Each structure stands twice: as structure tokens, then as C-alpha cells.
Amino acid sequence: MPALQLSAGSGYHCFIDNQFPGENMRFSALIVSLAAAAVSTAVMANTPYAIVIHGGAGTINKAALTPAQQQAYETALTEAVNAGYQVLEQGGSSIDAVTQAVLVMEDSPLFNAGKGAVYTYEGGHDLDASIMRGDNLAAGAVAGVTTVKNPVLLARAVMEKSEHVMLSGKGAEEFAKLQGLTLVDNRHFDTQFRYEALIKAKAAMEKAEAKTPHQASVRLSAGWSPAWNMGTVGAVALDKSGNLAAATSTGGMTAKRYGRIGDAPIIGAGNFADNQSCAVSATGHGEFFIRYRVAADICARVKYAGVSAAEAANQVIHQELVKAGGTGGVIVMDNKGNISWPFNTEGMYRAKRTAGQLPEVAIFQDLAKKSQ
Numbered sequence: 001m002p003a004l005q006l007s008a009g010s011g012y013h014c015f016i017d018n019q020f021p022g023e024n025m026r027f028s029a030l031i032v033s034l035a036a037a038a039v040s041t042a043v044m045a046n047t048p049y050a051i052v053i054h055g056g057a058g059t060i061n062k063a064a065l066t067p068a069q070q071q072a073y074e075t076a077l078t079e080a081v082n083a084g085y086q087v088l089e090q091g092g093s094s095i096d097a098v099t100q101a102v103l104v105m106e107d108s109p110l111f112n113a114g115k116g117a118v119y120t121y122e123g124g125h126d127l128d129a130s131i132m133r134g135d136n137l138a139a140g141a142v143a144g145v146t147t148v149k150n151p152v153l154l155a156r157a158v159m160e161k162s163e164h165v166m167l168s169g170k171g172a173e174e175f176a177k178l179q180g181l182t183l184v185d186n187r188h189f190d191t192q193f194r195y196e197a198l199i200k201a202k203a204a205m206e207k208a209e210a211k212t213p214h215q216a217s218v219r220l221s222a223g224w225s226p227a228w229n230m231g232t233v234g235a236v237a238l239d240k241s242g243n244l245a246a247a248t249s250t251g252g253m254t255a256k257r258y259g260r261i262g263d264a265p266i267i268g269a270g271n272f273a274d275n276q277s278c279a280v281s282a283t284g285h286g287e288f289f290i291r292y293r294v295a296a297d298i299c300a301r302v303k304y305a306g307v308s309a310a311e312a313a314n315q316v317i318h319q320e321l322v323k324a325g326g327t328g329g330v331i332v333m334d335n336k337g338n339i340s341w342p343f344n345t346e347g348m349y350r351a352k353r354t355a356g357q358l359p360e361v362a363i364f365q366d367l368a369k370k371s372q
């Protein structure tokens, strides 16, 4: 048997004590591939993997949020960002990382996605979600699903197991069943605080409707609270192989009707990922995010205008959207792992974690807080 001595320094030193040349050659090949694996592990170890998540943007009234509620949000955000981070740390893919992070938030009653989704005008829940890979621009999305426990899993199944990008309503649910995804009664998504928001929202809508009948702009009227839409969730990540991914999931807007679909499941509006530029997940007044194709616009500015992802996101959120009257925010990551999270509202639930660091959680326009 050849004797092999591995030094702890920069390379391998080996002493071959063997009289059979053929075996020596095979052994040399083994050493070369071991060395190549070591180099690629070293490259991977230096790759700046990272994840950033959001749990919705809007009017988050500091005074109205009790310390216990704030703590609950911070805990849930930390749990979600850590779930995604662990995948990345162990060498998993960014698409798995964003899926895991969004799953945690969909299963939490605190966010407007999955359990905790807002109510439609009729008193049910219609869920939208999307997911995208930055390496090959594969994408999947679902809109208006009512019985799929985790819409992000269905969006992912659409991406991976169908020839389509977007499925909706009953057909999407049929596909979910075929894929063996967990189905639940629509009442699974009920929460008391969202129900109270529905009652208030409907009262505000009726008042506005009485004043100016058939106006589509009821949500921009004085009585409307942006808090009623809050809580869409999203995640973007960069893995050790340098691949970006993004996922977004939402219940949409409180009291939405007529089958309204927002930006969250629209690729390029509420979600986008491209290794050549950046990955984005959005939250806010979806109609504006669709019209201003927010996620794709940010990445296009990076790709074609050569601005940084942070600058591009600031331009779109603080200039384009503000001019148009659109409220909300985005989480953005470029292909080097640089993160930005601009929003033009009072707050945005958010958290990030970069390689080897503790998670940072923030809600208002203040500095992020590091946590365990």
C-alpha cells in the first residue's frame, strides 16, 4: 500500500512507497482529484453565501406594536432566516434555502402568507406564490389557490414538474393533488386579527363606495389602512455555487375580490432572479409593482445600466414608485452576496444572514439588530 502523508499547509505532500508503476499512476490520479476537490472546497468556503427575507412592508405603527408582538415577529423572522441559512451553510442550493425560509413564514400565523393569509371580500383566502432560479431562469407560480397548505411548494412543483410557469385556481389545485402536496380546508388559514381587518376594510370600502361609486381606487382612499395588506413573505439567497434564487408568497390584499391577483406570483413584478444581475422579492401595493415591473426593472438596471443592486433598488423604490404613489419595499441580493432592503413605508419586517455571521433582524427604519 502506498504511504500518503498529507501536510496541513497549502498542498499535499505524498511519499509513494510502492514498486508497481500502474498503481502509482492510479494513485497519482487520486491525489490530483483530491487536490481539485480541496481547491473547489476552498473556493466554495470563500463564496459569500447569504440570505435575506421579508415578512411584508407597510404602516407598522411602533406605538401599536406591543413589545410582546415585536418579539414574536423578531423570533419568527430569525427562525425563517436561520432555516434558509442552514441550507446554504451545509452547501445546499439557494432554491432550497428560499423554499425553507418561506415555508417557516407560511406556517406562521403572523404573516400574510399560508396560515395567517388575509381574507378575501367573501371571507375566504386566495393564495399566490412564485419562485425562480437565477442560474437558468426557471420559474414557477400559482395564483388564487385556496386549499394548498404551502403555496411556495406548489410554485416550486410548477417550476420543476410541469411544462408551465403559472397555474391558477382549480387547475393549480388539481396539480397540487397530483404532486402529493398537503391540502387543507380553506378555514386552516383563518386568524382572528385578519378577520377583524376584513370587517374594518369592508366598512371602509362601503363608505368610499357610497361617496364615489365603482371607483377602483378605494384602497387609496382616506379610510384604508395599508396595515390590512401587510405580511407578504419572501426570501432571496445566494448559495456556495454562486447561484441566486427568489421566492415570494402572499394572501394578497384584505377584501380583494373579482379574482384579483397581485404582484407576488408575477415573475418580474414581485419576484425575479438572474445570476447575471440580482434576485428580488417584493412586498407592497401589488398593482404598482405589476405596472412598474419592479423586480425585473431593478435587475435590468444592474445588468444594462451597470449600477449596483442597492442603487437600482433605491431608484425604483424611492423614485419611480414614490412618484407613482406606490408603497412597499424589496429585498435584493446581487451575485456577490451584497444585500439591500429599501422600502418607502414606515416599516418592513426583515432579516438577513451572511456567511459566518449572526442573523440581523429589523422592522422599522432603524438599524438591524443582531440576534442568536
Ligand code: ASP
Residues within 6 Å of the ligand: 056, 057, 229, 230, 231, 232, 250, 251, 252, 253, 261, 262, 263, 264, 270, 282, 283, 284, 285, 286, 287
Ligand atoms: N404585494 C402583495 C399584493 O399586492 C401585498 C403585500 O405585499 O402587502 O398582493
